[in-house]
Amino acid sequence: MFNGVFDATIIKRACDKGYVEIVLHNIRDYAPGKHRVTDDTPYGGGGGMIMKPEPIFNAVEAILNIDIPNEGYQSLRSQGYPPIILLTPQGRLLKQPLAQKLVAPHERLLLICGRYEGVDERVRRYLATDEISIGDYVLSGGEIAAMALVDALTRLIPGVLGDEAATAKDSHSGGLLEHPHYTRPAEYRGHGIPDILLSGHHAKQEIWRRRQSLARTLARRPDLLEQAELNEEDRAYLESLNQPPPEEDNHSNH
Ligand code: ADE
DSSP, rough: OOHHHHHHHHHHHHHHHHOOOOOOOOOOGGGHHHHTOOEETTTOOOOSSOOOOHHHHHHHHHHOOOOOOOOOOGGGGGGGGOOOOOOEEEEEEHHHHHHHHHHTTOOOOEEEEETTTEEOOOHHHHHHHEEEESSSOOOSSHHHHHHHHHHHHHTTTTTTTSSSSHHHSTTTTSSOOOOOOOSOOOOBTTTTOOOGSSSSHHHHHHHHHHHHHHHHHHOGGGGGGGTSSHHHHHHHHHHHHHHHHOOOOOOOOO
């Protein structure tokens, strides 16, 4: 299920060029016993199946070539071992600043995809160093979430996109949504494009892009404005958008 995504897209190019290396591990391969059982019923009832701790701990020990002490993997973090991220709807919400933080300092990340109804709590407590959610909805497993995370991180690695300025302007990068984009034809099914974009006036176009970005964020995601990097001009423009429309003149003389 990962190969379709990792063998296409920007991720494939990043792997081919050596910017990232992705290694997939099947937790089942680390499950003890002839039947390689990875899940079991929950203690205390409640229904559903829970992923057993042993295959997951075994997998990490094999992958990192370590013995995890009983007090937990976290105690090894200071020795330079990589973060272990559990993908779960209970985790920290993935947002662009978190993606940027993960890419910058961590050369290696281990991602654990939960499946079924849940993962034994000891995986959270004694193995994972981070728990990340990609949104407030429940997927059937962590795989799609892991792919989303890998994609978001890969495109932030310097060189991967070949145009650093493009990532800097991405929606959410400066904490704002992106301005609208247009390409040829200038008229399509009777719909034109804003005149400013045909004017060749680069300075004015830049102002237009910034204002569109601000207006769009105000209209769609006003919550983002609280954290966004705004200058005085931005604030003044937003203020002008927040003004109520001028009063209608009610004093007409009949
Ligand atoms: N696993 C199931 N749902 C998820 C979500 N929203 N984010 C991360 N992992 C998940």
